[in-house]
Amino acid sequence: MSFRLMIKTMLRRKVVTTLLLVQLALTLALILNSMVLAKQTYERLQEPTGLDLANTLLIQIKPTTPALRLYPALGELLERQLSAIRQLPGVVAVAYTNQSPLLRGGNNGNLHKVGDEERNNVSTVPQYYASADIFQVLGVELKSGQLPQVPQSFDSDSSPPLVVTESLAQKIFGSDNPIGQVTNQGTIAAVVGDFYGQREADMGMYNTIRIAPLYGVDWGYSLLLRVEPQQVVSVRSQLDNLLRQVDSNIEIFHIRTLQEQHQRLYNTEYGLSVLLALLSALMLLVTMISGYSNAHFHVLKSQQEIGIKRALGANKVTILLELLAEGWLCTVLGGLLGVAAAVLLNQALALVISIPVLNGWLVVLTLLLLLLCVTLATWYPARIATRISPATATKTL
Amino acid sequence: MEQLQYYFKISLISIKRAPLPYLLTVLILSLGLGMFFANATFYYRLNSDPLPQKSDKLFFPMMLLVPWDCDSGCEPPPVLSYSNVQKLGSSGIPTAQAAMYSSDSYVRLDSKQQPLPVRLRLTQRDFFQLFDVPVLAGSIWPDNSARYEVVIGKQLAEKLYGTADVVGKSLLVDDRHFTISAVISPWQMLPRLYDANNGSHISDTEQLFMPLETAYDLNYMSATMSRTMDDTDYRQLSTQGRTGALHQLQFWVQLDTPAQQQAYRDFMLQLAQSEQAAGRHPVHINNQLPALRDIVRYFGRESGDVKAYALVTLLFLVVCVFNASHLSLNRYISNQYEFSLRRALGASRWQLQQQLLVDVVVLTCITLVFALLIGAASIQLMNYLWPFNSLFASWDLSLLSALLLLSLGCSYLVTLYPSLRASFGALNQQLKE
Numbered sequence: 048m049s050f051r052l053m054i055k056t057m058l059r060r061k062v063v064t065t066l067l068l069v070q071l072a073l074t075l076a077l078i079l080n081s082m083v084l085a086k087q088t089y090e091r092l093q094e095p096t097g098l099d100l101a102n103t104l105l106i107q108i109k110p111t112t113p114a115l116r117l118y119p120a121l122g123e124l125l126e127r128q129l130s131a132i133r134q135l136p137g138v139v140a141v142a143y144t145n146q147s148p149l150l151r152g153g154n155n156g157n158l159h160k161v162g163d164e165e166r167n168n169v170s171t172v173p174q175y176y177a178s179a180d181i182f183q184v185l186g187v188e189l190k191s192g193q194l195p196q197v198p199q200s201f202d203s204d205s206s207p208p209l210v211v212t213e214s215l216a217q218k219i220f221g222s223d224n225p226i227g228q229v230t231n232q233g234t235i236a237a238v239v240g241d242f243y244g245q246r247e248a249d250m251g252m253y254n255t256i257r258i259a260p261l262y263g264v265d266w267g268y269s270l271l272l273r274v275e276p277q278q279v280v281s282v283r284s285q286l287d288n289l290l291r292q293v294d295s296n297i298e299i300f301h302i303r304t305l306q307e308q309h310q311r312l313y314n315t316e317y318g319l320s321v322l323l324a325l326l327s328a329l330m331l332l333v334t335m336i337s338g339y340s341n342a343h344f345h346v347l348k349s350q351q352e353i354g355i356k357r358a359l360g361a362n363k364v365t366i367l368l369e370l371l372a373e374g375w376l377c378t379v380l381g382g383l384l385g386v387a388a389a390v391l392l393n394q395a396l397a398l399v400i401s402i403p404v405l406n407g408w409l410v411v412l413t414l415l416l417l418l419l420c421v422t423l424a425t426w427y428p429a430r431i432a433t434r435i436s437p438a439t440a441t442k443t444l
Numbered sequence: 445m446e447q448l449q450y451y452f453k454i455s456l457i458s459i460k461r462a463p464l465p466y467l468l469t470v471l472i473l474s475l476g477l478g479m480f481f482a483n484a485t486f487y488y489r490l491n492s493d494p495l496p497q498k499s500d501k502l503f504f505p506m507m508l509l510v511p512w513d514c515d516s517g518c519e520p521p522p523v524l525s526y527s528n529v530q531k532l533g534s535s536g537i538p539t540a541q542a543a544m545y546s547s548d549s550y551v552r553l554d555s556k557q558q559p560l561p562v563r564l565r566l567t568q569r570d571f572f573q574l575f576d577v578p579v580l581a582g583s584i585w586p587d588n589s590a591r592y593e594v595v596i597g598k599q600l601a602e603k604l605y606g607t608a609d610v611v612g613k614s615l616l617v618d619d620r621h622f623t624i625s626a627v628i629s630p631w632q633m634l635p636r637l638y639d640a641n642n643g644s645h646i647s648d649t650e651q652l653f654m655p656l657e658t659a660y661d662l663n664y665m666s667a668t669m670s671r672t673m674d675d676t677d678y679r680q681l682s683t684q685g686r687t688g689a690l691h692q693l694q695f696w697v698q699l700d701t702p703a704q705q706q707a708y709r710d711f712m713l714q715l716a717q718s719e720q721a722a723g724r725h726p727v728h729i730n731n732q733l734p735a736l737r738d739i740v741r742y743f744g745r746e747s748g749d750v751k752a753y754a755l756v757t758l759l760f761l762v763v764c765v766f767n768a769s770h771l772s773l774n775r776y777i778s779n780q781y782e783f784s785l786r787r788a789l790g791a792s793r794w795q796l797q798q799q800l801l802v803d804v805v806v807l808t809c810i811t812l813v814f815a816l817l818i819g820a821a822s823i824q825l826m827n828y829l830w831p832f833n834s835l836f837a838s839w840d841l842s843l844l845s846a847l848l849l850l851s852l853g854c855s856y857l858v859t860l861y862p863s864l865r866a867s868f869g870a871l872n873q874q875l876k877e
Contacts (some may be wrong), residue, residue: 318829
């Protein structure tokens with residue numbers, strides 16, 4: 048099995064070899080970038096959110112009549128809904144809030160220490176107006192200060208006290224004690240553990256919470272429930288009917304777990320990853336067909352040559368390895384071209400989507416995958432070649 | 445004609461002789477075309493111009509009329525306040541102009557009915573002229589003043605009343621009585637470019653239109669983008685919304701001629717300078733006047749995922765064409781003897797090329813059917829994964845014609861080299877093989 052002879056054989060079929068090399072290169076480029084994108088999406092979905100995703104239910108809801116969207120009728124509706132939900136077996140805690148966590152965008156505003164806007168203004172921070180049980184529902188830990196217990200209206204003389212997440216407090220106040228500090232949104236009453244708010248915020252973990260009546264429900268509001276682990280399905284199935292029994296003048300947009308909400312947050316990336324994975328699989332299939340066809344045709348055309356080799360002493364294993372080695376050589380050469388194509392494709396994709404740069408071990412992994420597929424594709428034609436009798440050589444005489 | 449039939453017969457015999465390689469060629473080419481075509485459908489539709497006759501005459505003016513200071517690098521807000529619209533609308537230059545935003549509402553015929561959720565467009569009279577909205581019956585509001593009159597889409601009218609003949613009838617919008625002043629014909633502006641600042645251009649067009657002044661009086665909040673830049677309470681549109689820095693309006697002007705466009709730019713510059721002099725505009729002037737056709741790009745709302753997938757499906761198509769060429773080459777080389785024999789018996793190269801052109805037509809027809817099936821399946825998958833783009837999934841004659849041409853081109857490319865190789869070359873040697 049001579050490397051030089053293999054190169055010569057490939058050069059003898061320049062067009063076919065070139066077509067195969069281009070296919071292998073483009074296949075590797077696509078698979079590599081698909082893997083990078085899939086890895087990024089997976090990592091995002093695995094990022095810590097600070098929330099109990101599986102056991103927290105989210106209901107997005109809106110009163111359908113204008114009267115029910117205004118206090119005091121709204122306050123009464125909320126109280127009736129919360130009490131009814133609390134009666135359900137398996138519900139640990141329930142709270143209303145103007146918006147749920149794990150959103151793309153929503154209600155937000157800037158936050159800075161009064162008198163220090165120039166230095167430490169954070170421009171986009173999600174703002175939650177919620178009932179007092181929100182901390183228990185979210186399962187966030189109190190880090191310092193005291194959590195407000197009674198809803199305080201925005202329309203009162205002083206604004207409601209502010210609860211901020213730990214990373215936001217760190218960003219604005221650094222090593223200073225944030226409790227009692229005055230911000231443009233109110234005085235800090237407590238700091239709680241981080242949880243994921245909005246993708247379009249300055250940072251996912253920056254959040255402010257105020258225990259207050261809902262500021263307005265023209266966009267609807269959320270009910271968040273913390274449920275015992277074994278009861279999620281059962282509680283979820285009862286919620287729609289229960290809320291309509293409490294008051295039928297409502298529109299329920301959706302009832303879902305925070306796990307589902309989290310997945311929806313990355314649905315465009317997830318969709319693209321699935322489509323690229325499908326395309327990569329098809330590309331591998333196409334490449335395998337090409338590899339099979341190339342090897343099969345080569346064997347058919349080289350029967351006499353193989354027969355001569357067999358007559359001159361080459362055993363079946365040698366013939367098998369020779370044909371497989373041709374496929375491997377082609378794959379490695381195509382793979383080398385493919386790495387360059389993958390870098391170019393990665394740069395082109397980075398112009399329109401967020402995609403990380405390629406890394407070394409993924410290149411090796413993809414190349415091994417390609418080698419495996421090409422080996423599988425050429426195995427059968429190579430086996431056929433081993434069955435060529437040395438007597439075939441006599442036909443050339 | 446007989447000759448043509450003969451070529452078709454030979455082509456079919458050739459397929460029957462080695463069906464598997466042919467089927468693989470068709471399968472691979474169809475996969476490439478189908479996947480490419482599915483995404484091309486979305487790409488084409490998302491980037492299409494819904495108003496080609498006037499998309500270069502409609503403009504969205506934006507200025508830095510904001511209550512903060514900014515020395516450089518500040519972009520004008522993508523939504524305008526009511527008072528800024530008043531200023532930008534005072535020029536008298538545009539042929540037509542309208543401010544607008546969207547909100548959510550519930551409609552019903554009487555209080556006993558279940559309310560139906562409906563997306564509202566809160567706008568001014570010229571909206572219908574600006575975007576060529578076809579009026580089926582009735583008349584649009586005579587001016588921009590507040591009135592309890594709505595314009596309704598034909599589909600919504602039929603859903604509520606069972607008929608489109610509803611002009612003058614009463615309707616409860618959020619439990620307030622409104623009269624229907626006009627009905628618009630089924631109308632779809634895709635993409636809905638007048639609502640691009642928040643990426644809502646991929647949503648369906650509204651079915652209910654209410655005068656902007658009425659909406660402010662009734663405190664309808666924006667359902668898409670709303671920014672409060674001072675102490676204005678965004679719930680109090682009727683009392684604070686017209687004077688405070690509550691930005692939620694889109695504003696479109698129609699400027700038909702280059703002279704009108706230049707005059708409006710000059711007007712915006714003068715307005716910025718006079719606002720600066722009054723201390724209501726930062727030092728840095730950054731007036732923007734993007735046209736309707738550029739608005740999605742201006743707001744950075746182009747779909748990166750569809751673009752990325754378009755690039756990848758194009759690569760896939762290239763690979764499939766290479767692969768099909770490869771298979772086709774093997775098939776033709778296997779049939780080399782037959783070709784050479786026909787040449788030896790007197791067939792000219794042109795006659796062989798005619799045979800190959802017939803092969804191309806047959807390949808195109810079969811491939812087209814499979815490509816359409818694969819394309820339709822792929823569109824279903826894309827609709828499932830990206831439901832927000834589902835309005836853009838339909839095919840029209842121009843798209844299908846493009847697919848036909850593409851299939852023909854790819855089939856020709858796939859057959860070109862093998863056919864040349866089979867038709868040319870040393871006849872003696874070919875016959876010996």
